[in-house]
Amino acid sequence: ALDTTQAAQDALASAAAALALRDAERREALAAMQAIDGQGLQEQRGQLEAHARILTSAEKTWSELARQRQALVHWQAKAAQLAQAAQTESTALAAEAAQTALLEARLAQAEKSLKGAEVACAASVEQLRANLQDEQPCPVCGALEHPYSHADHALQAMLASLQDEVLDCRTQARGNLERLATHKVALAAHLREQAQTAEELSALPSIIDGLNAQWQPHADTLQLPPEDERADWFTQHLAANAAGLQALAQQETALRQASTLREQAQAALDLASSDHARCTSAVADAQARLAQLQAQQAGNADKGETARAALDTLLAQLDGAFADADGAEGWKEGWRAGPAAFRAARESESRQWLKQQADQDKRGHALATLAAQLEAALLAAGKAQHTAQEAHAAFAAADKRRTALQAQRNALWQGQSVAEVERALADAIAQAKEQLVRQQTAAQSASQQRTRLEEACAQLSQRLATLREQEHGATTALHGWLHQFQDAHPGYAPATLDELRARLAIAPDAMRAERDALQVLADRHTAAVSVLAERRRQLAMHVQQPPEALEMDVAALQAALDALALERQAANEEATRLRLAIAQDDARRHSAQAMLAQIEAQAVIERRWASLNELIGSADGKKFRNYAQQFTLEVLLGYANAHLNHLARRYQLERIDNPNNPSLGLMVRDQDMGGELRSVHSLSGGESFLVSLALALGLASLSSNRVRVESLFIDEGFGSLDTETLRVAMDALDGLQAMGRKVGVISHVQEMTERIATRILVQPGSGGKSVVTVR
Numbered sequence: 195a196l197d198t199t200q201a202a203q204d205a206l207a208s209a210a211a212a213l214a215l216r217d218a219e220r221r222e223a224l225a226a227m228q229a230i231d232g233q234g235l236q237e238q239r240g241q242l243e244a245h246a247r248i249l250t251s252a253e254k255t256w257s258e259l260a261r262q263r264q265a266l267v268h269w270q271a272k273a274a275q276l277a278q279a280a281q282t283e284s285t286a287l288a289a290e291a292a293q294t295a296l297l298e299a300r301l302a303q304a305e306k307s308l309k310g311a312e313v314a315c316a317a318s319v320e321q322l323r324a325n326l327q328d329e330q331p332c333p334v335c336g337a338l339e340h341p342y343s344h345a346d347h348a349l350q351a352m353l354a355s356l357q358d359e360v361l362d363c364r365t366q367a368r369g370n371l372e373r374l375a376t377h378k379v380a381l382a383a384h385l386r387e388q389a390q391t392a393e394e395l396s397a398l399p400s401i402i403d404g405l406n407a408q409w410q411p412h413a414d415t416l417q418l419p420p421e422d423e424r425a426d427w428f429t430q431h432l433a434a435n436a437a438g439l440q441a442l443a444q445q446e447t448a449l450r451q452a453s454t455l456r457e458q459a460q461a462a463l464d465l466a467s468s469d470h471a472r473c474t475s476a477v478a479d480a481q482a483r484l485a486q487l488q489a490q491q492a493g494n495a496d497k498g499e500t501a502r503a504a505l506d507t508l509l510a511q512l513d514g515a516f517a518d519a520d521g522a523e524g525w526k527e528g529w530r531a532g533p534a535a536f537r538a539a540r541e542s543e544s545r546q547w548l549k550q551q552a553d554q555d556k557r558g559h560a561l562a563t564l565a566a567q568l569e570a571a572l573l574a575a576g577k578a579q580h581t582a583q584e585a586h587a588a589f590a591a592a593d594k595r596r597t598a599l600q601a602q603r604n605a606l607w608q609g610q611s612v613a614e615v616e617r618a619l620a621d622a623i624a625q626a627k628e629q630l631v632r633q634q635t636a637a638q639s640a641s642q643q644r645t646r647l648e649e650a651c652a653q654l655s656q657r658l659a660t661l662r663e664q665e666h667g668a669t670t671a672l673h674g675w676l677h678q679f680q681d682a683h684p685g686y687a688p689a690t691l692d693e694l695r696a697r698l699a700i701a702p703d704a705m706r707a708e709r710d711a712l713q714v715l716a717d718r719h720t721a722a723v724s725v726l727a728e729r730r731r732q733l734a735m736h737v738q739q740p741p742e743a744l745e746m747d748v749a750a751l752q753a754a755l756d757a758l759a760l761e762r763q764a765a766n767e768e769a770t771r772l773r774l775a776i777a778q779d780d781a782r783r784h785s786a787q788a789m790l791a792q793i794e795a796q797a798v799i800e801r802r803w804a805s806l807n808e809l810i811g812s813a814d815g816k817k818f819r820n821y822a823q824q825f826t827l828e829v830l831l832g833y834a835n836a837h838l839n840h841l842a843r844r845y846q847l848e849r850i851d852n853p854n855n856p857s858l859g860l861m862v863r864d865q866d867m868g869g870e871l872r873s874v875h876s877l878s879g880g881e882s883f884l885v886s887l888a889l890a891l892g893l894a895s896l897s898s899n900r901v902r903v904e905s906l907f908i909d910e911g912f913g914s915l916d917t918e919t920l921r922v923a924m925d926a927l928d929g930l931q932a933m934g935r936k937v938g939v940i941s942h943v944q945e946m947t948e949r950i951a952t953r954i955l956v957q958p959g960s961g962g963k964s965v966v967t968v969r
Contacts, residue, residue, distance in 0.1 A: 199480035206473035213470045216463040223456035239442050246435045252412035253428040259405040260421075266398045273391045280384040287377040290370055297370050301363040307356050309724040354765070649825065820858065824849065826896075827858055834892030841884045841926050845877075879914035887923065891930070906930060907938040912946060924949050 419427045680687040688694040844866050850859040862872045927937050957965045
C-alpha cells in the first residue's frame, strides 16, 4: 500500500507539471490570438470590400462615360465631315446641273448644223452632180454651166468637222450625265450616313446624361485627380485596395492559426487537467486504502485476543468429540505441539469423508446424467445423420448450381475476373452516359433546328404565296399591256405571249446593232435633207449671181479646188488610218469577248451580293440582327398579349411597324378607345407594372419551349397598384402557382400577406445583421 501511494504521488507530481506546461501554452496561444483584433479585421474587410465595390463601379462608370464621350466626339466629327462632304457633293452637283443646260444647247446647235451639212452632202445630191454634163442644161435650174459638178471637198470637210463636234458634244453630255449620277449617288450615300450618324448622336446624349447621373455620386465621394490621370488613379487605388485585402487575408489566416493553436492548447490543457484529476483521485484512494489497512491491523490484534479466549472455550467443548477416539487423552497436547499437523490430519480425515460422500453422490448423479445423455445422444445421432444426409444433398445441389453458374459466367464474360468485368461495365456505363449526353444535345439541337426550319418554312410559304399573287398580278398586267399595245400598234404588236417572248429573247447585242444601224440610216437621212436644203440655197444664190462674177472666180475656185484635192487626199489617208484603227479595235473587242463574259458574270454576282447587302445590312450584322429579332419579338408579343388578356383586357402590345426603318420599339393599342395606338410612356404606374409582368410571363413562356422555367421572382412594383389591380395581379400569380410554377414576390405591401401562405420575413438586427424567419 505504501508503494502504491508513493507511485500515485509521483504520477500526481508529473501530471501537475504537465498541467502547468499546457496552461502556459494555452495562455501563450490566447495572448497571440488576442493580439489580433478579429472584429477590427472584419470591419476593415467590410470597409475595403465596400471601397473596392465603389472603386470598381466608379471605374466602370468612368470608362463607359469616357468611351461614350469619345464616341460622341467621333460621331460629331464624322457628322461634320459628312456635312462638308455633302456640301461639296451638292456644290458639284449644282455645277454639273448648271453645265447640263449649256451642253444640251451646244449639242442641239451642233446637231442642227450637222443636219444642214448632211443635207448638203446627201448621196442624191452628189449623184445629181455627178450626172451633170457640160453644155447640157441642169435638170433642176436649167443652167448650162455647172461650176459645182465636181465634189465639194470643203463641204465634206465641214461635214466631218460638224460630225466630230456633235460626237464631242454627245461625249461631254454623257460625261455630264455620268458625273451627275455619280454626284447624286455620293450625295445620297452621304445623306444616309448623315441619318445614321444623327440617329447615333441623338441616342448618345441621353446615355451620357445617364452615365453622368451615375458618375456624379462617385465624383462627390471620391477625391479624383484630373481626367487624364483618372485611369492610372483607378488602377493604383484598386491595386492598393487589393493589397490591403491580401494583407487582411494574411492577418485573418494568422488569426485562424492562433485560434487553432489556442484550441489545441485548450484541448491539451483539458487532457492534462483530466490526468491531474485522475492522479489526485488515485492518491486520495491510496491514502484512504492505507488508513483502512492500518485500522484493520489494529482491529485484527483485538480480534486475536478474543479468538484465543474463544479457542480455549472451544477446546473444552471438543473434549467430548475426541473422547472416544484413539489417543484422545493427548489430543490437546498434540494440537498444541503441532496445531498445523493436527489441523491437517483432521482436515484430511474430513476431506476424505466428504470426498467419499461426494463421490457417492456424484456417482449417483453421474449415472442419471449418463442415462439422460445416452438417450439424448441417440436422438442427436439420428438427427445428425438426417442432417448430414440433407447437408450432403444440399451440398451436391449447391455444387451443381455452382458448376452451372460458373459455366454461365464463363459463357457470359469469357472467364474474366470480377474486377475486369466491373471495370468494363463501368467504362460501358460511362460511354453510354456520354452517348446519352451527346444524343440529348443532338436532340436539343435538332429540336432547335426543327423550330427554326418550321419558322423558315412558314416564312417561305408566306413568301411563296406572295410571289404567286405577284405572279398572277404580273400576268394579268402583262395581258392587259399586250392588249393595249395591240390596240395602239396593230401592225407591229405581237399577237400572242409566245411571239412576245420570242421577240424578248433576241440578244441585246443584236438589238443594239440593229438600233445603231437604224440610227445611222436616220443620221444619213437627216444629213441628206440638210445637204439638199443647202444645195437648193446655193442654187438659188448661183442663179441670182451675174455670169461675169462667176468667170472672175474661176481661177480662185481652181486654186481652192486644188487645195481641197490635197486636203481630200490627206483626209483619205487619215480615214484609211482610222479604218485600220477601227479594224484593230474590232479585233481587240472580238478577242475580249471572253473577258466581257467574265465581267458580265462577275457583275451578276456583284448585283446579287449588293441585293444581299441591301437586305442584310453592313458587316456588323445590325440590320440582319434587327430583322431576326423582329420575328422573336412578334412571338414574344403573342405570349405577352395572351397573359395581358387576363391582367388588363384593355391593352394589347404591338411592335412599331416601319418598313423603311425597322424598329424594335413597342406601342400599346387601347381597346377601350377604338383600337387607338398609344405610347407605352402614356401608361400609369400600375398599368406599366401589369404590362411589364405580362412581358416577363411571355418571356418565361417563350423560354419554356427549350428550357423548363419553374420559378418566377418579382421584385417590388406592387406598391403602385390600386386594390382592384392588385387583386387581378395576385389572381394571375395564383394561376401560375396552380400551373406548377414557384412564384416568389419581394414586396413590402401589407395587403399581400393575406393572400400569400408561405412568407419569408427579413427583419434588421443590431450590428448590421438580419434575422430571417419562415412562416
